[in-house]
Amino acid sequence: MHQGEQLTAGSVVRRWFRAFYGVLAGTVSVLPDLAAAVLGVGVVKMTELELLRIARYGDAAHADPLTPRRCQRYLGVRWLVGALGFGVIFMLLLYLVTALSMLTAWLFDGHWGLVRDGDRVDAELIAVATLPGTLLIFVSLAGVTGVAALDRWLATTMLGRSHQTLLRQRVEELTSTRAGVIEAIDDERRRIERDLHDGVQQRLVALGMLIGRARRMRGEEQLQELLRQAHDTAAEAIDELREVATRVYPAVLDDSGLDTALEVLAERSSVRVEIGNGLTGPPGTALETVIYFVVSEAVNNAAKHAGPSVVEVSLRQGPDGITVTVRDDGIGGADPGGTGLSGLARRVKAVDGTFEVSSPPGGPTTVCARLPCG
Numbered sequence: 001m002h003q004g005e006q007l008t009a010g011s012v013v014r015r016w017f018r019a020f021y022g023v024l025a026g027t028v029s030v031l032p033d034l035a036a037a038v039l040g041v042g043v044v045k046m047t048e049l050e051l052l053r054i055a056r057y058g059d060a061a062h063a064d065p066l067t068p069r070r071c072q073r074y075l076g077v078r079w080l081v082g083a084l085g086f087g088v089i090f091m092l093l094l095y096l097v098t099a100l101s102m103l104t105a106w107l108f109d110g111h112w113g114l115v116r117d118g119d120r121v122d123a124e125l126i127a128v129a130t131l132p133g134t135l136l137i138f139v140s141l142a143g144v145t146g147v148a149a150l151d152r153w154l155a156t157t158m159l160g161r162s163h164q165t166l167l168r169q170r171v172e173e174l175t176s177t178r179a180g181v182i183e184a185i186d187d188e189r190r191r192i193e194r195d196l197h198d199g200v201q202q203r204l205v206a207l208g209m210l211i212g213r214a215r216r217m218r219g220e221e222q223l224q225e226l227l228r229q230a231h232d233t234a235a236e237a238i239d240e241l242r243e244v245a246t247r248v249y250p251a252v253l254d255d256s257g258l259d260t261a262l263e264v265l266a267e268r269s270s271v272r273v274e275i276g277n278g279l280t281g282p283p284g285t286a287l288e289t290v291i292y293f294v295v296s297e298a299v300n301n302a303a304k305h306a307g308p309s310v311v312e313v314s315l316r317q318g319p320d321g322i323t324v325t326v327r328d329d330g331i332g333g334a335d336p337g338g339t340g341l342s343g344l345a346r347r348v349k350a351v352d353g354t355f356e357v358s359s360p361p362g363g364p365t366t367v368c369a370r371l372p373c374g
Helices: 009-028 030-039 043-056 068-108 123-159 163-216 220-248 251-256 258-268 285-306 339-349
Strands: 272-278 310-318 321-328 354-358 365-371
Touching (some): 009 030, 009 068, 043 123, 068 123, 285 310, 285 365
Parallel strands (some): 272 310
Antiparallel strands (some): 310 321, 321 365
16 A cells, blocks of 8 residues: 555555556566567566556565566566466456346346346346356456566565565664764764864963963063963964864854855865855755765865865755765875764765765865755
């Protein structure tokens, strides 16, 4: 049953007719399927048509990328299902025509079907034949849905993976993703701790020492010089603390949105950053956060290690999702397994996205993240 479709008499009837039309269409392709399987010509195209038929008149079959060998084996077996469907439909039509003929003869006292004394229908014999005839029609009706289910099962078994396998793989993927997210969070915490210890903490220690020296200083000129150094050190500590806070989560992302956050990122970068934003609308808080950190980490890595003259940021939105591309003209050689890029890969995978890094020696370096729209 299709997602969101309630189980009612009308939906059952509609679903049966969809299955009937699908089986009927499948009987038409019996001979072409068999010919393609025997000759080995056009097997991929014929298989694609069969999968489209199954999805059009029922639930889609889960198929892996098609190969000629797998398609030929599938078509070599599927024509048997088509022939079975032809037999079921033929028997159903035969039973219905026979029942209609007998009913017409009984109602209008005609000369179709069984007769007695040369001109009258044997009502008793019709009554006796009603029960097995009804059962045969019911079996044929059920046979249509059975053939449709068999057709879909065969395609899934020979060309792809079953629902149970897909669910099991999805659970394994989500378990792995959750572990990756936890690991990425731990890595980010360690980076923040190092930044605080090696940066901000050292600045504050130096500030305290300068203030202590200033308190013991007697000369006015030397006192003013120590106060100036203390002021500069405090400003540097504030800047580094602001950088650490931004790495944790940029407040401007909530206050002004992704566009402004990326503009601020570009303005504060030590290299020239060009941004092309082709998004048609806000992608949502979760995706905005992922997009920002992908761009931020890629730009910071390029500025620190690649020495580029420009970093180009491109955001594009298509029917399959959002593509984020960060490209620099630096020296290349970025390591996808490094702490920063591997953390980004786990962050992107947490939202069912894909993450790729291309950085040959000599450049350029391209970081690409593809994110599905929610």
